[in-house]
Amino acid sequence: MAGPSLSVKRYFPVLDWxxxxxxxxxxxxxxxxxIVTIMLxxxxxxxxxxxxxxxxxxxYASIAPIVLYALFGTSRALAVGPVAVVSLMTAAAIGKVAEPGSSDYIIAALTLALMSGAxxxxxxxxxxxxxxxxLSHPVIAGFITASGILIAASQLKHILGVDAHGHTLPVILGSLVSDLGAINWLTVLIGISATAFLFWVRGGLKPLLVRIGILDRLAGHLARTGPVFAVAVTTLAAWxxxxxxxxxxxVGDVPRGLPPLTQPSFSPDLWLALAGPAVLISIIGFVESVSVAQTLAAKRRQRIDPDQELIGLGMANIGAGFTGGYPVTGGFARSVVNFDAGAQTPAAGAxxxxxxxxxxxxxTPLIAFLPQATLAATIIVAVLSLVNFSIFRDAWTYSKADFVAVTATVAVTLIVGVEAGVTAGVLLSVLIHLYKTSKPHMAVIGQVPGTEHYRNVLRxxxxxxxxxxxxxxxESLYFANARYLEDRIYAMVADHPELEHVVLACPAVNAIDMSALESLEAINARLEALGVKFHxxxxxxxxxxxxxxxxxxDDLTGQVFxxxxxxxxxxGGAQQGARAAE
Amino acid sequence: MAGPSLSVKRYFPVLDWxxxxxxxxxxxxxxxxxIVTIMLxxxxxxxxxxxxxxxxxxxYASIAPIVLYALFGTSRALAVGPVAVVSLMTAAAIGKVAEPGSSDYIIAALTLALMSGAxxxxxxxxxxxxxxxxLSHPVIAGFITASGILIAASQLKHILGVDAHGHTLPVILGSLVSDLGAINWLTVLIGISATAFLFWVRGGLKPLLVRIGILDRLAGHLARTGPVFAVAVTTLAAWxxxxxxxxxxxVGDVPRGLPPLTQPSFSPDLWLALAGPAVLISIIGFVESVSVAQTLAAKRRQRIDPDQELIGLGMANIGAGFTGGYPVTGGFARSVVNFDAGAQTPAAGAxxxxxxxxxxxxxTPLIAFLPQATLAATIIVAVLSLVNFSIFRDAWTYSKADFVAVTATVAVTLIVGVEAGVTAGVLLSVLIHLYKTSKPHMAVIGQVPGTEHYRNVLRxxxxxxxxxxxxxxxESLYFANARYLEDRIYAMVADHPELEHVVLACPAVNAIDMSALESLEAINARLEALGVKFHxxxxxxxxxxxxxxxxxxDDLTGQVFxxxxxxxxxxGGAQQGARAAE
Known part of the structure; x- marks a missing residue:
């Protein structure tokens, strides 16, 4: 009896592992x-x-999606669920179409998950x-940093016990400041203690555990569960x-029970309004997820299939849409913990x-007494590790074009919003790339004496x-630089009336598109009219x-050497006697 | 006494010639x-x-603009004025904001000229x-062909003497057909005779003149003035x-007099509405103009300065906006006639x-009796020379990507409109280019025996x-292909556990942007974790x-050779004994 066919295996990696x-x-x-459950x-x-x-x-967003990813995903260690950046993008997107706290808001979240999954x-x-x-590296790095700042700012209200709203930095900070009079000092105490504790857990708990004799590996796992202690202690205190x-x-009453079956909306108006955010959330989520999955797979010489990853993530999101969740993706922290704790197959996710x-x-009944400030502290500590300003310095040193892209992404994300930030970053990267290739490097070359090498006359x-x-x-010749090549050649020929041959060396020309072909034909024809041959x-x-x-x-006046x-x-008949600058 | 400084000369080429x-x-x-006057x-x-x-x-659009271009332009032979494609684009743009025949329509045209000029x-x-x-070559070629078809279709109503409207092929043809009952047979007679005569003038008049003993050059010039005969004869017949x-x-009453001083609108609403069309008209006009100017300049080993051409064309359009005209550009036919007839300097334009x-x-009083059908015939004969279907065949043969771009441009221009057509063509060209460079050609290479050359193992x-x-x-390494490179290398390394070194040959890598640098660093780090060195x-x-x-x-595990x-x-210690496929 034959096993499942290859194409079935491709779409159901579970049949493989x-x-x-x-x-x-x-x-x-x-x-x-x-370990991952306690952390999650x-x-x-x-x-x-x-x-x-x-x-x-x-x-709910962590239950059905994990199972569906286990069935369809190709990474052995990826842990799928809610993550900070996608949660922020979800809030920004559905905050535009529904009032937070309303049932429409929840339905919009389900719909966004379904759309993103589809x-x-x-x-x-x-x-x-x-x-x-x-999504270039500077754009992603800038976007993640700006998102981290936005998220941390948006959680300050829970730490301070005041009201605030908005999805851009000026609005969030403005509304925070205007409500500072209503500050609740008990909340501040809980919030700041929890934040301080969690920062200490990150850095100081594991060495402490090791010092008191706990094994290094176990100490690492215990340190990861630190947030649970903060939750337990503050909940107990609140009660x-x-x-x-x-x-x-x-937090208040949380219904006890398994994830419900839920029904996303199929209203065309809502779908139209959420289409842009759904595209951006899908792509950002996919990029985050696939880079985590690839890092972990490479460590064990395993492979992931990015196209099948799309299907795995997509099924997870569709699952979230029908079981009371919201858009999910593969998270970095949880996946690393899962991997380090020894997960061998996607069954760990199940x-x-x-x-x-x-x-x-x-x-869930115990959660009712959990202070929101504790959760805010959890978020702030998690996202501040995303904020990384060194990208500015690195980009400035390496490439001014990349610096412009990262700066624009950060500024637009903070000031205009997450969707505008990603979009501006992508468009700017593409424009900068096109601009750079539209003025390619060209060199007049000559023979290095005594060799068969030809180099730039200026160097x-x-x-x-x-x-x-x-x-x-x-550079490859294509529409954006074809006319630039023409201009340069015509200018050089106009300046040197004694020319008889133009030789274009193409070792770095990886492609010639139809516009460039047209330009080469034009160059050939115009040089021919001047009695100059083109090679x-x-x-x-x-x-x-x-x-x-x-x-x-056929039309080329010269040859292809x-x-x-x-x-x-x-x-080069006259070559022997003639030296540059003599 | 010193002459005008260089920078003054740059902005006023007239000081030069x-x-x-x-x-x-x-x-x-x-x-x-x-000759050009009679033709114009x-x-x-x-x-x-x-x-x-x-x-x-x-x-009017041919008077002040020509003089302004003569002062500011760099081409010695370019003739500036109304051209077919820009006239069509003008009609499409201002037809959206004002009713044809109204004074608002005329003001919108002036405003469009001013905006485009600015x-x-x-x-x-x-x-x-x-x-x-x-604007890639296939996009321009497709756009010009589609515009020629649209223009010819829009003029059919004048030849048939019926009413028709619209700026897309389905609307124009639909409204033509629905009004076919109102056909005027006398108009059809004039229209078809004029069209036939003008087609014959194009091909048959010059040989005839030469045969009856007129010098070749003069015969050519006389043939160019053919449309004037058609105008004169049909006007006389109509009278x-x-x-x-x-x-x-x-045509009806035409006011006699010099171009009036006119006032474009500065209404922000109108400027906003015309902004998109103004950008497209400027760029299309510039491309048409500069390619004509370059062709003619190259024939005499002269140079044009594309950036100064922008200023020359811009001043011409600003002039058109204040003297009763509408957007203008350098026309192909008139410039070639000007050049062939011996124009030496821009003074010919003056x-x-x-x-x-x-x-x-x-x-102008004589023009009142000129049948519109005659003018329509002039247009149809002129624009059908723009229509060139061979671009489809050429693109199909040379590059399927360019074929897609040209087909999309033609289809969208005909069905959706001129602005959408150009925009779709440009976006599609850029996307196709990015897609192609996002999956660069990679080859596993090996040594050609007995040489120092390394070639593709498959070839x-x-x-x-x-x-x-x-x-x-x-290919140059940049954000769009950086992760593709990673994927390919990880896949190859996963498939060959015996590997100790990965050597990336970069003779065709013209640039490495920050995303690609990040990918190279990731490749280096992951290979290092597997004990593989990266060179x-x-x-x-x-x-x-x-x-x-x-x-x-600093981090590279291997070397740069x-x-x-x-x-x-x-x-390559083991190299001598090991041959591919043994």
Missing amino acids: GRGYNGETLTGDLVAAV IPQSLAYALLAGLPPEAGL LLVAMGLFRLGFVANF WYDLGEAGVKL FTAIGLAAASLTI HEVITDPHVLQLRVD LTEVKGPVMDRLKRSHFL LSQHQAMRTL | GRGYNGETLTGDLVAAV IPQSLAYALLAGLPPEAGL LLVAMGLFRLGFVANF WYDLGEAGVKL FTAIGLAAASLTI HEVITDPHVLQLRVD LTEVKGPVMDRLKRSHFL LSQHQAMRTL
Whole structure:
């Protein structure tokens, strides 16, 4: 009997790893699941708060999506669920179409998850994963940093116990300041203590545990569960001292139960309004997820399939849309913990889902007394690790163009909003790239004496021939630079009436599109009218194959030489005596 | 005494050519001016009709703009004035904001000319001429062809004597068909005779004149004035037989006089509404103009300065806005005639302007009896020479990507409109270009036996080493392809556990942006975790300079070799015995 066919395996990677499942992989997966579950409970509640949703939405968004990703995803260690940046983008997107706290708001979140999921699955089926590549590194780095700042700012209100709103830095800070009179000092105490504790947990807990004799690996895992202690202690304090009565905002009643079956909206108006955000959330989520998955896979010489990742993430989001969640993606922190704790297969994710389902059946009544300030502290500590200003310095040093892109992304994200920020960054990167390639580097070259090498006359002492212009162009020729090449050649020919040959060296020309072909034909025709012959050298195989399909080679007044040296041996009669600058 | 400074000369080229003016250049310019004037009278009237403006607007648009271009432009032979494609675009743009025939319509045309002029001057001062390069050859060719079809279709109503409207092919043809019952057979007779005559003039008149003993050159000039005969004969017939009473639409009263001083609108609403069209008209006009100017300049080894051309064209359009005209540009046909007739300097343009001013003072009363069908015939014959379907075949043969761009441009222009057509074409070209460079050609290479050359293992019989992966990438590395490179390398390394070295050959890498640098660092780090060393070879000077400004070279586990052969002599211990496919 034949096994499942290859194409079925491609779309259901579970059929691949499921066959080798055994006791050893089970142990690894179970240990990882326990640790990740403990870590995810406060994180899920906190990110739901960030998205403006009821806390249980965060738990629900971590259950069905994890299982669906386990079935369809290709990464062995990726942990899918709510993450900070996507939660912020969700809040920004659905805040425009519905009032936070309303049932429309929750339905908009479900709809956004469904749309984002459908889009990701479609991109996977059509193998459009490459679209994510248009998010350049500076744009992503700038966007993540700006998002971290926005998120931290938006959580300050919970730490201070005041009201604030908005999705841009000026609005958030403005509304914070205007409400500072209403500050609640008990909330501030909880918020600041929790923040300080969590920062200490990040850096100081693990060394302490190791010093008191706990094994290094176990100490690392215990340190990851630090937020749970903060949650437990502040919840207990809130219950014991009845802090809710004292004006400390608590999470409040959370329904106990498994994720409900929910119904996203199919209203065309809502879909139209959410279309732009859905595209951006899908792509940002995919980029974050796939880079985490790739990092982890490479560590074990495993591979992920980016197009199948789109399907896995897409199914996870569709699942979130139908089970009370909101848009999810593969998170960095949780995936690393999952990997470090020994997860061997996506089954670890399924066990995590079971753990979270158990939690939402049992501990939700206790969560009612959890202060919102504690969750805000969890978020702030998590996102401040995203903020990284060194990208500005690195970009400034390496490339001014990249510096412009990162600065624009950060500024627009902070001042105009997350969607505008990503869009501005992508458009600017593309424009800068096109601008740079539209004025390619060109060098007049000559022979390095005694060799067959030809180099830039400005950098080297070389032999040239006054009757032959030898020009090397260091870029593929395409519409954006074709006319620039024409201009340059015409200018040089106009300045040197003694020219008889123009030789274009093409070792770095990887492609010639139809506009550039037209320009080459124009150059050839105009040079012919002036009695100057036009030659090419070092044309690459694929480029030559393509030129052969046009009339260019028939019309060419000169020849195509295999090497510059061969061209100059044929054309350079006056070469021996003539030296540059003599 | 010093002459005008260089920078003054740059902005006023007239100071340059004016100093060498003499009797010989004067004769050439005067002859050219007479011929161009005779050619321009019917053409100017016809294009104004196409733009939906009163006929005198065409004459006015040919007077002040020509003089201003003569002062500021750099081409010696370019003739500026109304042209078919820009007239069509003008009609499409102002038809959206005002009713044809109303005074608002005329003011909108003036405003569009002023905006377009201001934009061109600004682009010239900021040296933004390169923006025009984003119109690829297939997009321009497709757009011109589609515009020619639209123009010819829009003029059919004048030939048939029916009413029709619209700026897209389905609307124009639909409204033509629905009004076919109102066809005027006398108009059809005039229209078809004039069209047939003009087609014959194009092809048959010159040989006939030569046969009856007229010199070749003079015959050519006489043939160019053919449309004037058609105009004269049909005007005379309309007057003699009182064809206006018989339902033949005539041009009607045209005010006699010099171009009036007019006042464009400065209403912010109108400027906002016309901003998009003004940008497109400016760029399309500039591209058309500069390619004509360049063709003619190259024939005499003269140069044009594209940035100063922007200023010249911009001043011409500003002039059109204040003297009763509408957007103008350098026309192909008239410039070629001007050049062929012996124009030596821009003074020929000034003389043409004087001729046209004289015409608008004297002959305008005669024009009242000119049938619109004759002007429509002039337009149809002129624009059908723009229609060129061979671009489809050429693009299909040379490059499927260019075929997609040209097809989309033609289809969108015909069905949605001229502005949408150009925009779609430009966006699609950019996306196709980015897509192509996002999946660069990569080759695993090996040594050609007995040489120092390294070639693609798939194309050549080469020597490889199982412990060394030699990969050549044929594209600059930037954000759109950086992750693709990562994916490819990780996949290859995952498939070959015996690898010890990865060598990336970069002879065709003209740039490495920050995203690509990040990817190279990630590749280096992940390979290091697997015990594989990462090397680069044949890195270009400017790329190496930039890499030295980052930490990459410090962290690199391997080396940067000057040549592939040097790398393999150092790394390839097992090379001698191992041959590909053995």
